[in-house]
Amino acid sequence: MLTREKLIEKALLLLALSAIGSLALITIFIFLEGLPIILKTGLSHFIFGAHWAPTKGHFGILAMILSSLYVTLGALIFGVPLALGCAIVLAEFAPPSLTRILKPTIELLAGIPSVVYGFLGVILLVPLIRTYLGGPGLSLLAASLILGIMILPTVISISIDAMHAVPTLYREGSIALGATQWQTVRKLVLPAARSGIITAIILGMGRAIGETMAVIMVAGNALSIPTSILDSVRTLTANIALELGYASGAHREALFATGIVLFIIIMILNTAATLIAGRR
Amino acid sequence: MNPDIITIRHLDLYYGRFHALKNINVSFARQRITALIGPSGCGKSTLLRVLNRMNDLIDGVSITGQVLIDGENIYHRETNLMQLRKKVGMVFQRPNPFPLSIYDNIVYGPTLHGRPNRNQLEEILVRSLKAVHLWDELKDRLGQSALSLTEEQQQRLCIARLLAVEPEILLMDEPCSALDPLATLQLEDLMQELAKAYTIIIVTHNMQQAARVSSDTGFMLLGDLVEFGPTSAIFTRPRDERTEDYISGKYG
Ligand SMILES: Nc1ncnc2c1ncn2[C@@H]1O[C@H](COP(=O)(O)OP(=O)(O)O)[C@@H](O)[C@H]1O
Ligand SMILES: [Mg+2]
Numbered sequence: 001m002l003t004r005e006k007l008i009e010k011a012l013l014l015l016a017l018s019a020i021g022s023l024a025l026i027t028i029f030i031f032l033e034g035l036p037i038i039l040k041t042g043l044s045h046f047i048f049g050a051h052w053a054p055t056k057g058h059f060g061i062l063a064m065i066l067s068s069l070y071v072t073l074g075a076l077i078f079g080v081p082l083a084l085g086c087a088i089v090l091a092e093f094a095p096p097s098l099t100r101i102l103k104p105t106i107e108l109l110a111g112i113p114s115v116v117y118g119f120l121g122v123i124l125l126v127p128l129i130r131t132y133l134g135g136p137g138l139s140l141l142a143a144s145l146i147l148g149i150m151i152l153p154t155v156i157s158i159s160i161d162a163m164h165a166v167p168t169l170y171r172e173g174s175i176a177l178g179a180t181q182w183q184t185v186r187k188l189v190l191p192a193a194r195s196g197i198i199t200a201i202i203l204g205m206g207r208a209i210g211e212t213m214a215v216i217m218v219a220g221n222a223l224s225i226p227t228s229i230l231d232s233v234r235t236l237t238a239n240i241a242l243e244l245g246y247a248s249g250a251h252r253e254a255l256f257a258t259g260i261v262l263f264i265i266i267m268i269l270n271t272a273a274t275l276i277a278g279r280r
Numbered sequence: 281m282n283p284d285i286i287t288i289r290h291l292d293l294y295y296g297r298f299h300a301l302k303n304i305n306v307s308f309a310r311q312r313i314t315a316l317i318g319p320s321g322c323g324k325s326t327l328l329r330v331l332n333r334m335n336d337l338i339d340g341v342s343i344t345g346q347v348l349i350d351g352e353n354i355y356h357r358e359t360n361l362m363q364l365r366k367k368v369g370m371v372f373q374r375p376n377p378f379p380l381s382i383y384d385n386i387v388y389g390p391t392l393h394g395r396p397n398r399n400q401l402e403e404i405l406v407r408s409l410k411a412v413h414l415w416d417e418l419k420d421r422l423g424q425s426a427l428s429l430t431e432e433q434q435q436r437l438c439i440a441r442l443l444a445v446e447p448e449i450l451l452m453d454e455p456c457s458a459l460d461p462l463a464t465l466q467l468e469d470l471m472q473e474l475a476k477a478y479t480i481i482i483v484t485h486n487m488q489q490a491a492r493v494s495s496d497t498g499f500m501l502l503g504d505l506v507e508f509g510p511t512s513a514i515f516t517r518p519r520d521e522r523t524e525d526y527i528s529g530k531y532g
Contacts, residue, residue: 169376173438176334177389177445178366187388192379 030263034256046257052223054243054251061258063225067140067233068209068262070226071219074144075208079151080201086152087159087197092185103160110153118217121146126218135230138220143233146214151204158203162196163189195276202273206266212237236262282351285310285449285479286331291345293326293335300326302503304345308496313471313480315490315511318500319526324483325373327500328451331481332368333361349449366393369447373454375434377426377441382418385426385437389445408440412470432463436470450474452482456489468493487527491515499523 038046041059049060086106090099121142130137166189174184190197212235220232221242234242240255240262247255284307293301300323308314316324329335330347333354347354354364366389377385386405390396396404405422409415414436418429426437435455442450452471456464471480471493484490490497491511498508499520507514507523518524 167376169372169374170378172334172337173372173376173378173441174388175337176332176365176370176372177392177442178362178364179392180362183392187392188378188380 027263030256030259033253034258034260037250037253038257038260041254046254047261050225052239054247054254057250059250059254059257061236061239061254061261063223064234064236064239064258065261066225067219068235068237068265070140071143071147071215071233071235072205072208074140074229075147075151076201076205078145078148079204079208080155082148083152083155083200083204084159084197087156087163088185088190090156091160091163092181092189099160103157106153107157108153110157114150114211114214115217117146117150118214121214121218129230133230135228136220136232138218138232139230140219140226140233141229143215143219143235144229146218147208147211150211150214151207154207155200155204158200159193159197162193162200165196166192199273199277202269202276206269206273209235209269210237210262210266212241216241283309285350286481287346287348288330289346289348291330291347292343293323293330294342295338296340300503301330304505306498306505306508308479308481310479311475311477312495313475313482313493314496314498315494316481316483316498316500317485317487317490317526318506320485322500323503324485324500325453327505328370328453328481328483331449331451332365332370333359334365334370336361362393366445367447368449368451369442369445371435371438371442371450371452371455373457375431375438375458377429377434377437379425379427381423382426382429382437383422385441386444389441393445404444408444411443411474412436412440414440431458432460432467435459435467439470439474447478449479449481452480454483454485456484456486464489487515499526501526 037059041049046059046061047065048062049058050062051058051060052063090102094102125142125145126137126139128137129135129139129142133141170188170192171184174188175181179187215235216238219235219238221234221238222232223234224231226233236258240258243251244255286308288304288306291301291304292299304327316327318324326335330343331349331354335341335343343355345355349364349368352359378388380388383405386408387396387401390401390404406415409418414433417433426434429437435458439450439455456467459467468489471482474480482490482494494511496509497511497514499506499514499518499522501522507518507520509519514523515527518527
């Protein structure tokens with residue numbers, strides 16, 4: 001019996017190790033493929049170079065880094081206030097029975113394939129922007145709006161959990177001092193749930209910066225530093241997806257190097273989220 | 281002035297279909313300590329929470345009868361709950377300081393009900409913390425989290441937080457149950473001091489505590505207020521057999 005237990009234990013350990021191992025291999029692979037070109041071009045040229053013409057030997061990804069950051073920032077500007085408002089209503093004001101139905105429904109939205117969001121963006125949003133605001137329609141604005149919607153489920157759901165984690169004892173203490181429900185939320189629940197809410201926002205940010213398909217479909221993918229929200233932009237992820245199919249040699253390496261930059265940005269975000277969530 | 285600050289008439293309370301308080305009729309004296317005793321589950325906390333309408337937060341509660349505080353029925357449709365709860369404050373069984381600084385805990389209440397300026401807040405802070413004898417201990421660490429205090433300090437802070445909104449009635453629901461015996465005695469001393477200016481209703485399952493601190497005592501059993509009277513009378517010459525059984529320890 002003991003040997004059988006041991007065997008199962010070993011098998012599970014092997015499975016766990018292989019999962020971690022394959023992640024490690026992917027990481028190593030990306031770095032091996034991408035680092036040489038960064039070293040050759042020079043890190044600052046690679047990151048701060050504005051000229052991307054890979055077939056002619058120019059590997060500057062600044063325009064894409066900025067586009068990714070702008071699109072993500074835009075997504076937060078549209079998505080976060082909406083998500084927080086929604087989370088506050090669902091966590092604190094709506095009848096619990098309604099929240100029990102609506103929260104899983106909202107979480108379901110996270111499972112809709114991103115190509116569907118992109119499709120809706122192209123069909124509905126892009127023509128509206130083109131007609132009423134001008135420009136090509138396929139734009140920084142369109143990408144920000146679509147991403148803003150896409151991060152809603154993550155931010156709402158985690159924020160609700162954070163607010164629900166604030167003990168009833170605190171709420172009762174506040175109400176018993178004569179606070180209204182809204183005063184209690186504003187002065188007590190939100191500050192107490194702050195670290196959870198910040199985590200939610202950072203995870204939403206990670207989702208926005210990593211999103212590829214929907215962005216390719218609505219952002220227009222022009223290779224330049226945007227000067228207006230109606231300009232067409234190409235993000236880091238979009239660039240990799242668009243060019244990997246035909247890239248070879250140094251060009252291919254430069255795309256892997258772009259992956260390294262993304263990888264590091266997302267690692268920083270996740271570490272920040274973990275640190276903030278762990279703090280009390 | 282009417283010596284009774286609270287008068288309850290024909291009060292019935294149901295949690296859904298469960299009859300938790302049965303035809304309660306009683307008056308509580310102004311600036312005295314009144315104790316409610318009885319075995320666990322008899323409705324002491326429920327009766328206490330009737331007085332600041334905290335039961336309103338619970339779904340499915342229905343209440344009939346009258347609760348008069350200074351002659352006004354607090355279950356009247358037009359009662360201002362915020363004003364009521366400012367006047368009738370509550371100390372909970374587990375100390376529940378907010379996860380904020382000591383300073384922010386004290387100014388929390390006053391800033392709900394008005395816009396006191398810095399000087400006024402300072403004055404409220406000093407007065408409230410002095411009233412619970414925390415000022416000397418805490419005056420140099422007001423910025424620290426209230427959660428870093430000991431349980432006894434936390435409970436005192438909760439009382440100070442309450443005094444900061446200038447209530448008239450303090451409801452205390454087993455305020456010493458998280459404290460050790462020495463801290464319990466010290467908190468009882470504090471209650472005696474506070475009773476000079478405030479009306480205190482305390483729920484306790486500790487009969488010695490009721491005997492030590494209160495002027496009047498009510499004994500509750502299964503939703504009934506079985507007997508109510510001067511504490512000395514309840515403990516030495518109970519009229520009801522059930523009270524006598526409880527006091528002599530038959531219910532445990
Ligand atoms: N929120 C509630 N919903 C339903 N029943 C409750 C609720 N709170 C208390 N009760 C019931 O009411 C009775 C009195 O409770 P409580 O006032 O807390 O008693 P005590 O404080 O004397 O221990 C108990 O039987 C308890 O189960
Ligand atoms: Mg109780």
